[in-house]
Each structure stands twice: as structure tokens, then as C-alpha cells.
Amino acid sequence: MSENNLPANLNLFNYAETPDFDSWDKGATANEEYEQSMKSNKMWRRIRPFAMWAAIFFGMGAFGQSTVLGILVWVIAILLAKRSLAGHMLDNAENDANAKLREIQGEHAELCANNVAKKLMIGQWSWFRSGREALIYSGERFAYLNAAQGSLVAYNNTNIKEVTRERLHTGTHTDSSSNTVGGGTEIGNSGIAVGGAKTNTSSDTTDFYEWHFDILTDFLTYPKVSFVLADSPNTEDLIGEAYAILKP
Incomplete structure (x- = not known):
């Protein structure tokens, strides 16, 4: 694309000659596997309460025949409870399915x-x-794409008016604990005792941050490119590199 044709707002999939995620073979397969996983998860979440109560009632009857059998059935009921092992397994399966889909979506964005x-x-x-957004840049041009929306905006670096980067504090979480040690001593045989206690308190505070990276341009159709990125040393490095190259 000629420098004279930039900036430009383009269709990502047409320009990249790449199918959208749903039409991409790997994307279609990922969608199908995700839907099947969610349907299975939803079915088991519906069945679990009925299975739990059935196990409870069966366990009550089983106690009349065998205490061991009754306890075993009640253990099964406990495992089927909402906040028990079965619940955690279903939550983990759902999280894994979401993570797998996001991974394939990221692969498509990189393609x-x-x-x-x-x-x-x-x-x-x-x-x-x-996520599904990407910034491509060099000393002459840069481009922003969003694979979820199918959008692509390309610029000459001469279109840049300002580039900013900022590490923002987003919140704090504090875990605290205390331990009290003490006792009393009886004074003779008076029935009176004196004592005291010492409480040791400790806390651990975690601060959360995120990076904001913004490129302001003179392209009125799409004047600003913005990224919000999770805080990490790698994030700081990659933003620092882009900032150094794109800063006018």
C-alpha cells in the first residue's frame, strides 16, 4: 500500500486475505467444541441437585441395611453439593473451555x-x-486491528500527534490474620485470677496495576488507538519498545 493511501480504515479479513474466525477451519472447530462443552456442563449442573437429593434419601434408607453403605451414599451426596468437589470440577471445566477458546481466538488474531x-x-x-486486538508498528507505519470486529486501521507515523503510556493503580487487596496468646494466674486461694493477652496481627497488601497505551493521530475517522494491558515486566518492555519507536 502506498504511503499516499494512508491513513485508511479497512476491512481486516479482505486486506489480510484471511477468513473471519467463524469461517476459519480451526475457529469453526473451536466454536463447536466450546458449544459442546458448555452444553455438557449445563446439563450436569441441572442434574446435580436432583442426584444429590436422590443420594440423600437413598442414604437414609441405606442406613437401615448397612451403616457403611449409608455413609458411603451420603458422601456421594456431599460430593454433589454446590460448593463441593463436583461443583469445583464443573467450574474448572467451564474455565478450561473458555481459556481454550480464547487461545484459539488469539492465534487467529496473530495470523x-x-x-x-x-x-x-x-x-x-x-x-x-x-486479546483479539493487535498493534503492528515500524519506523514508518503502524496499524491497529481488531479480529473480533474485523477492523483494520493503518497509518503513516507522520499521522501521530502524541503517544502516551501510563501504569495505573486499579485497586488493593489486603489479607490479614491475628494470633492471641495469653492466660491467667490465680492469686493464692482467693478465687481471684489475673491475666492478660497479647495479640499479634499481620497483614499482606497486594496492589493491582494495568498499563494504558494510547496513540493520538490526525486521522478523523479513527483518531485514537488505545490498549489496556495487564501489568507485568514483559508488558512494560513491549510498551516501552513501541513507545520509543512511535513517539513523535
Whole structure:
């Protein structure tokens, strides 16, 4: 794409010559597996309360025949309870299914980013991804894409008015604990005792942060590109690299 044709607001999938996620073979398979996993999870969540109560009533009857059998059936009922092992297993299965789908969606976004970069960028270029969004940049051009929306916006670096990066504090969580040690001593045979106690308190406070990276441009159709990224040393490094190259 010629420098004179930028900035431009483009269709991501047409420009990258890449199918959208639902039409991509790997994406279609991931969607199907996710839907099957969610249906199975939902079915077991519906069945579990009935199975739990059935086990409780069966256990009550089983006590008349065998105490061991009754206890065993009640253990099964406990395992089927909402906050028990079965509940945690269903929660973990749902979390795993969501994580697997997000992983494939991220892979699709990276495929789009690489295909865009091969056509658009000149010389050496870099990119980073957050979720299904990606920023591709070099010393001459940069582009923002959103694979969930199918959008692509490409710019010359001369379109940049300002670049900012900021590490923002988003909240605090404190865990605290206390331990009291003490006792009393009786005074003779008077029935009177004196005593005291010492309480040791400790707390552990965790602060949470996130990075905001913004590029302000003179392109009125899409004047600002923004990323919100989880805080980590790697995030700071990749934002620092992009900031150094794109800062006018």
C-alpha cells in the first residue's frame, strides 16, 4: 500500500486475505467444541441437585441395611453439593473451555496480524497482541486491528500527534490474620485470677496495576488507538519498545 493511501480504515479479513474466525477451519472447530462443552456442563449442573437429593434419601434408607453403605451414599451426596468437589470440577471445566477458546481466538488474531504486516509494513516491524486486538508498528507505519470486529486501521507515523503510556493503580487487596496468646494466674486461694493477652496481627497488601497505551493521530475517522494491558515486566518492555519507536 502506498504511503499516499494512508491513513485508511479497512476491512481486516479482505486486506489480510484471511477468513473471519467463524469461517476459519480451526475457529469453526473451536466454536463447536466450546458449544459442546458448555452444553455438557449445563446439563450436569441441572442434574446435580436432583442426584444429590436422590443420594440423600437413598442414604437414609441405606442406613437401615448397612451403616457403611449409608455413609458411603451420603458422601456421594456431599460430593454433589454446590460448593463441593463436583461443583469445583464443573467450574474448572467451564474455565478450561473458555481459556481454550480464547487461545484459539488469539492465534487467529496473530495470523491476521502477520498477514497484514507482510503486505503493509516496510523493512523491520514488530507487533504485540492483547486479546483479539493487535498493534503492528515500524519506523514508518503502524496499524491497529481488531479480529473480533474485523477492523483494520493503518497509518503513516507522520499521522501521530502524541503517544502516551501510563501504569495505573486499579485497586488493593489486603489479607490479614491475628494470633492471641495469653492466660491467667490465680492469686493464692482467693478465687481471684489475673491475666492478660497479647495479640499479634499481620497483614499482606497486594496492589493491582494495568498499563494504558494510547496513540493520538490526525486521522478523523479513527483518531485514537488505545490498549489496556495487564501489568507485568514483559508488558512494560513491549510498551516501552513501541513507545520509543512511535513517539513523535
